[in-house]
Amino acid sequence: MPSKLLLYAWYGVLILLVISGIYYLHAYYYEYEAWETKDIIPWGLLVPSYVYFALASTGSSIINSLYTVFGYKGPNEGFEKIIKHGVWFSLITIIPAWTMIILDLGRPDHFLSMLTSFNIVSRIAWMGVLYSFFFLMLLIELVYFIRSEVNEKLKHWKALELAIAILVLFATIAVHSNLGEVFGSSTGVPAWYGPHVGAYFIASAVLIGSAWQLFFVSIVYKAKGGLSENLKEFFVKVYNKIFIIGIPVLAFFVIWNLIVAYYYPPAWEAYKHLLYGEFSKEFIIVEVIIGLIVTFIVAVYSYIKKNFLLTFINSIILIIVGYISKFDFIISGEIARLSFNYGGLTNNLNPYYVRFWPFDYDIGLPEKMMLVLAVSIWLILLTLGEQILPLERGEKPKKLFVFK
Amino acid sequence: MARYAMVIDIDRCLGCQACVAACIAENLNSDASELEFQPKQPFSVLSGLLGIPKEQVPPAEYFVKKAVEESDKYIDVDPEKAKTVAQEVVSKLWTRTEVFRIVGGKYPHVELMLYHRICQHCDNAPCVTVCPTHASFQREDGIVLVDPNKCILCGSCVTACPYAARQVNLLTKTIDKCTFCAHRVDKGLLPACVETCPAHVRIFGDLDDPNSEVSQIVKRHKAVPGTPHGPIRHTAARVYYLPSSNYIVDVEKVEEEKEKEAKLMTDQS
Ligand code: SF4
Ligand code: SF4
Ligand code: SF4
Numbered sequence: 001m002p003s004k005l006l007l008y009a010w011y012g013v014l015i016l017l018v019i020s021g022i023y024y025l026h027a028y029y030y031e032y033e034a035w036e037t038k039d040i041i042p043w044g045l046l047v048p049s050y051v052y053f054a055l056a057s058t059g060s061s062i063i064n065s066l067y068t069v070f071g072y073k074g075p076n077e078g079f080e081k082i083i084k085h086g087v088w089f090s091l092i093t094i095i096p097a098w099t100m101i102i103l104d105l106g107r108p109d110h111f112l113s114m115l116t117s118f119n120i121v122s123r124i125a126w127m128g129v130l131y132s133f134f135f136l137m138l139l140i141e142l143v144y145f146i147r148s149e150v151n152e153k154l155k156h157w158k159a160l161e162l163a164i165a166i167l168v169l170f171a172t173i174a175v176h177s178n179l180g181e182v183f184g185s186s187t188g189v190p191a192w193y194g195p196h197v198g199a200y201f202i203a204s205a206v207l208i209g210s211a212w213q214l215f216f217v218s219i220v221y222k223a224k225g226g227l228s229e230n231l232k233e234f235f236v237k238v239y240n241k242i243f244i245i246g247i248p249v250l251a252f253f254v255i256w257n258l259i260v261a262y263y264y265p266p267a268w269e270a271y272k273h274l275l276y277g278e279f280s281k282e283f284i285i286v287e288v289i290i291g292l293i294v295t296f297i298v299a300v301y302s303y304i305k306k307n308f309l310l311t312f313i314n315s316i317i318l319i320i321v322g323y324i325s326k327f328d329f330i331i332s333g334e335i336a337r338l339s340f341n342y343g344g345l346t347n348n349l350n351p352y353y354v355r356f357w358p359f360d361y362d363i364g365l366p367e368k369m370m371l372v373l374a375v376s377i378w379l380i381l382l383t384l385g386e387q388i389l390p391l392e393r394g395e396k397p398k399k400l401f402v403f404k
Numbered sequence: 405m406a407r408y409a410m411v412i413d414i415d416r417c418l419g420c421q422a423c424v425a426a427c428i429a430e431n432l433n434s435d436a437s438e439l440e441f442q443p444k445q446p447f448s449v450l451s452g453l454l455g456i457p458k459e460q461v462p463p464a465e466y467f468v469k470k471a472v473e474e475s476d477k478y479i480d481v482d483p484e485k486a487k488t489v490a491q492e493v494v495s496k497l498w499t500r501t502e503v504f505r506i507v508g509g510k511y512p513h514v515e516l517m518l519y520h521r522i523c524q525h526c527d528n529a530p531c532v533t534v535c536p537t538h539a540s541f542q543r544e545d546g547i548v549l550v551d552p553n554k555c556i557l558c559g560s561c562v563t564a565c566p567y568a569a570r571q572v573n574l575l576t577k578t579i580d581k582c583t584f585c586a587h588r589v590d591k592g593l594l595p596a597c598v599e600t601c602p603a604h605v606r607i608f609g610d611l612d613d614p615n616s617e618v619s620q621i622v623k624r625h626k627a628v629p630g631t632p633h634g635p636i637r638h639t640a641a642r643v644y645y646l647p648s649s650n651y652i653v654d655v656e657k658v659e660e661e662k663e664k665e666a667k668l669m670t671d672q673s
Contacts, residue, residue: 110537110557185530188565188566
């Protein structure tokens with residue numbers, strides 16, 4: 001563990017951020033002069049951030065299933081060692097996603113209508129149900145893993161372990177399909193419209209989830225002083241392989257998105273923002289050159305050279321690029337919206353452009369504060385879990401009654 | 405059952421914005437406020453628990469206050485601009501319908517069009533499908549409405565609407581859109597914008613009634629749903645546009661024919 005002081009400082013800063021976030025947002029909500037851009041960019045900063053955390057959580061869960069469902073232990077039984085950390089990460093990372101999507105609601109005081117007036121055909125309505133199911137299944141899986149350390153019968157009850165793992169995987173896929181559909185069926189945003197968005201999200205999720213898992217678990221072991229050579233070798237061999245397969249798959253979907261958009265002018269409007277507009281630097285340099293080409297080369301190089309440090313740095317790059325690319329994809333789609341042909345002359349003119357042109361999306365302070373709040377809560381929980389829960393292989397539960 | 409629709413004859417439009425003004429006058433602070441779906445102003449749950457009261461501002465007062473606040477910034481420097489800003493604020497605050505002047509192409513191939521943005525009351529409305537709380541719903545007569553008391557302002561209907569017909573009502577902080585003036589239609593009146601238009605650009609009626617003016621126009625002329633260039637998605641839009649400059653509504657003739665047909669029907673029965 002790092003020195004106690006460092007840990008207290010870490011908690012102190014995070015708690016301070018949470019308190020100031022709550023105070024600011026309460027004061028702001030009370031005044032409520034906000035959301036003036038909600039109709040132009042109805043899904044601002046918090047939605048891409050929510051998607052990002054949902055992808056990190058589900059992506060990490062897909063990686064976990066390599067061990068839990070398919071029984072792949074990896075070199076030096078690495079997965080067996082880290083699996084509880086992986087499940088904990090997936091479980092707790094869905095919390096910021098939840099927090100953000102709830103904070104993004106303009107009228108949280110009407111939230112009860114989600115229950116009393118549930119629309120069975122609405123993907124958004126199902127999101128709450130599916131995330132709860134996903135969360136519950138992950139919780140059961142974590143409790144199972146922890147309890148089986150003290151219960152021999154449970155430890156050898158492989159059918160139960162597999163059943164839980166399959167349910168977790170099922171929940172992961174359900175959550176993903178639904179998320180893909182939320183965007184893919186957005187008739188008002190051509191750049192998102194279509195089944196390719198779901199596939200693009202899954203490919204991103206695997207990369208973001210695995211990169212986060214590698215980063216998080218390495219930090220935890222480093223902090224606890226147990227990042228052994230065996231574990232490093234496991235990370236280098238397995239996670240680089242995931243990157244080497246995952247990056248070209250993601251590149252394929254990025255190209256697919258581009259091709260689909262190219263043949264549909266209203267969707268191409270969004271790609272104009274990405275290729276030549278205000279997002280072009282981020283798209284071409286960050287997402288394509290760094291996020292797809294450089295990371296791929298580094299993954300191949302560090303796999304061949306068995307270089308852990310490079311693998312670790314690569315995971316940080318993937319984590320950052322993953323966020324930027326989701327933000328740009330979602331926001332550029334909203335800025336572009338739709339265009340129509342006017343009198344045989346192809347125009348940018350569309351109801352949104354006419355209403356709001358020229359228009360830039362400025363991220364408001366409340367949105368930033370909500371993001372800070374959600375991320376701080378997440379980091380507190382993540383650290384607390386690592387301190388309190390018995391997440392090491394063979395570690396017996398001491399502190400929490402439920403695991404005894 | 406009636407199936408309401410609207411026809412917009414763009415070529416007749418003067419761009420006078422009387423429809424926009426009528427919509428504001430009718431819906432902002434009139435008997436529409438007696439509607440069953442009168443929204444409450446937002447109130448923080450936390451403030452409620454702490455017992456902090458929130459002042460409820462009457463709609464018109466709020467709008468005026470906002471307009472004055474914004475235009476005050478320019479009043480000393482540029483009084484003309486202050487006036488425009490005040491107008492802009494009001495139209496930004498109330499945008500159930502708008503009329504835009506769209507200039508397309510490059511000189512000498514320039515085209516001008518007045519585009520009416522309004523909810524299409526789609527038969528296959530994606531905004532209704534995506535709404536998680538049934539706040540957006542469709543009446544049997546096809547009018548799509550929002551119950552602001554159920555709206556959680558998730559924004560998904562905004563991303564679902566291909567016609568940019570939805571916006572946040574800055575006063576109620578819930579989603580707002582054209583209601584086809586349901587409160588008037590229920591009383592047998594025409595929507596305010598239709599009644600006000602001096603050039604008979606907006607024509608409203610029942611598509612299920614073969615004698616109605618909208619049925620006649622949709623049947624006889626090439627009225628296209630959605631936009632003057634056709635629908636954007638397959639949402640079965642029910643606002644039709646008459647884009648052709650060859651077409652001029654001969655109201656008297658339509659009336660004559662309607663009468664003839666009605667007479668025929670009575671004779672037959
Ligand atoms: S135009 Fe938009 S808001 Fe109106 S019914 Fe169609 S989808 Fe819904
Ligand atoms: S913003 Fe309101 S009306 Fe629109 S989908 Fe969400 S709850 Fe329904
Ligand atoms: S029909 Fe719609 S646009 Fe016209 S006045 Fe009524 S609410 Fe406004």
